């Protein structure tokens with residue numbers, strides 16, 4: 108069993124809650140209140156800025172050029188492709204840069220990114236990957252599950268763009284590279300080292316769930 112298969116097995120009880128979360132189902136069904144999505148978008152934009160900085164720590168900690176390229180490539184994809192989804196919604200939902208700049212991250216958001224950044228600062232490139240993987244991969248699985256459950260959701264006038272972005276082959280290919288790297292780097296890991304990764308991955312998976320809860324509760 109690979110490291111990532113092991114981590115996904117250990118966190119299955121958390122991930123299963125994503126697919127039936129009211130906020131996620133609201134996107135899938137196209138019934139989510141627009142104002143909730145708007146607030147989520149602002150928080151997620153703030154989240155992505157700090158998430159991107161976690162990759163930047165990966166660049167600083169890399170001990171080879173290919174590793175540096177892996178993290179730097181992710182930074183490019185995040186700030187261009189993924190944030191393009193957000194910029195599109197900023198236009199549609201009339202979110203200004205000033206509104207983003209003057210909005211404070213909600214506590215579950217701040218807590219999540221602070222945890223990720225701490226793991227990255229204190230650990231090695233392996234801890235960087237372990238802390239970003241729930242984020243990167245769960246959105247792929249969630250979006251693909253939406254498409255499986257309700258294929259027409261990709262055409263939704265408001266939520267279709269979000270679903271298409273995260274269910275895309277391009278997004279999946281980038282994730283596959285991260286998964287293969289983590290598996291490769293941890294082949295010889297001891298039980299204690301594996302346990303450390305499991306702790307990080309489970310915490311970030313819980314943080315993902317807390318982020319959905321936060322989005323659902325936001326006014």
Ligand SMILES: Cc1ncc(CN)c(N)n1
Pocket residue numbers: 151154155241242243246315318
């Ligand atoms: C909170 C959160 N988690 C994951 C993703 C997908 N990168 C995101 N945009 N926001």
